[in-house]
Amino acid sequence: MELDTILIHGGWRNEKETGACATPIYQTSAFSFENTAHAAALFDGSQTGNIYTRIMNPTTDVFEKRMALLEGGVGALATSSGMSAVLVTVLTLCQAGDEIVSSSALYGGTFNLFSVTLKTFGIKVNFIDSNNPKDFEAAITDKTKFVYAETLANPKLIMADLEALADVAHRHNIPFVVDSTVTPPPLLKPIEFGADIVIHSATKFIGGHGTSIAGVVVDSGKFDWKKSGKFEDLGANSPYGNDAPFIVKARAAILRDTGCAISPFNAFMLIQGMQTLSLRMEKHCSNAIKVAEFLKNSEYVEWINYPTYSDDPNFKKYLKNGYGAMIGFGIKGGIEAGAKFIDNVKLLTHIANLGDTKTLVIHPASTTHQQLKPQERIEAGATDDFIRLCVGIEDAKDIIADMEQALKAACS
Ligand SMILES: Cc1ncc(COP(=O)(O)O)c(C=O)c1O
Structure with a gap:
């Protein structure tokens, strides 16, 4: 599907059971199991299906599939806000003792998360004041887990050199993560320029009408976690599988544990808004x-x-x-x-x-x-x-x- 068609149809066909044409709001906290064997299969991951809305929900699933198609990724995870999308990404990739190399031209909330809160988690962020990829490269150490930038930084309106920053990150076997809130498709698809993970505050242009706080993380599926060797639980024998371990861990471990889930109603609002993006x-x-x-x-x-x-x-x-x-x-x-x-x-x-x-x-x-x-x-x-x-x-x-x-x- 082309971009304008994805915005209307991505992730959804009329519901078989009722014929509903618009995506319904599945406003339920949890989903019933057919029997104990079905429940056990859902819990051990041998069968996919809905368990609990903190982890997944059919309305949210449509939004996530549409976002993954839109950005050209293999999977997406919706969150309660743009800030929680950033946090989920950090916690999926980093633990105490790790480092991040980030542009300092950031939304104030992200800057505060990186400079104050992550410090209390033992995660150090090396801020780069220039837009020069060489300065980013010079700040990378053995402990760096990703390179971070906003595509068009809010509010400085500096355009990151995405291809060059992706090259820098990849030379050091770490992913390049971008916040593309200010430049949603059709303006820009950062994965085409080497970004491995794309974040949006969906509160903004994605929803478009200023009604819902939400965030989303899209996994390009292109980063080679096995080859990287820097992410023990995402590499070979990952408990999160081999297809897209980053986004699976983000959902199955970090979203589960932090609980920053989007409400099905807000996912519905985003689905409405996206159609006119x-x-x-x-x-x-x-x-x-x-x-x-x-x-x-x-x-x-x-x-x-x-x-x-x-x-x-x-x-x-x-x-x-x-x-x-x-x-x-x-x-x-x-x-x-x-x-x-x-x-x-x-x-x-x-x-x-x-x-x-x-x-x-x-x-x-x-x-x-x-x-x-x-x-x-x-x-x-x-x-x-x-x-x-x-x-x-x-x-x-x-x-x-x-x-x-x-x-x-x-x-x-
Ligand atoms: C570029 C950028 N990223 C992230 C955020 C945080 O998003 P939210 O307010 O949905 O938590 C914002 C909010 O203004 C933003 O402008």
Whole structure:
């Protein structure tokens, strides 16, 4: 199936028993067994089937299959949030004493997980401040278990050189893990560029309507765990099998033990949202170009960060289908003007989210990145004058008109 067909049909055909055309919400905690032999077979893994919604659920299964098809992976695992998708990935690959090499251009929550919480688990993250793959390579040690980056980093809008980072990771027999939240297909399919594991906060563009917190981890199935020799329980004689041991362990051990399962209702909401993903991304991108052009020419704007105005070849190389919805700009008048701008928007929504149908605006320094130290905030791109916009799919004229009046109110 092609991408647009996967978004509608992936993982689901009309239910045989009832003929239901839309995926039903299997709102049940657990599933009954036919008899003790059936129960035993499900528990020892010799037969597949549903046991308990913390581990799997038929509604969630449709979402997971659709995501795996969409990203070109062999399997996917849905989680309760984007943060738990990151955590499940870390816990599937690392234990105390291990290390991760990660870009420092990260969503603030991920940066905090990596720099504070993982430290208490005995997992060390070596942060790389540059976008240069050589710097990532230099930080890899015997203990490094994976290389991590966001495709288009939130909020810095730096495009990772995916192919080069995948090569670095693979040269050291470790996987390359990416968070592709800001660049969902059809903008980018990171597995095509060497990523081994792809994470999304499905809260964002995947769901698309700002109704459900969710995450997903997709396994490319391409990483050779046996050859790597660095992951004892994923290599030869893995208790998680040989086909896709990473995603099997993520579900059968880490999801089971941490309990960060998605609710069937939220999986249903994502299935609805995904059906328009391709159409929405087209409109997000075309609107963002118009809004960026307006900002570029505005007398109240100091600087603008949108890939159209960058000479970084990575944007053209990796984002052939559009540059996405995220725009960063610096308002003249710094922190005061920034706050005033946000207090004056009428159509735009002031919110700590992205990837909604509505145009969203936030001042990261005082909100999403507030928990970081000042230097860390600068490194993450959340300077005092910085306003982050996620352009929605309303009529661009209305978005621009609202920004124009709010900028005027803030700066004149
Ligand atoms: C790039 C990125 N990754 C992960 C997350 C965390 O996702 P969630 O809020 O669904 O836990 C976010 C949230 O904003 C994000 O922007």
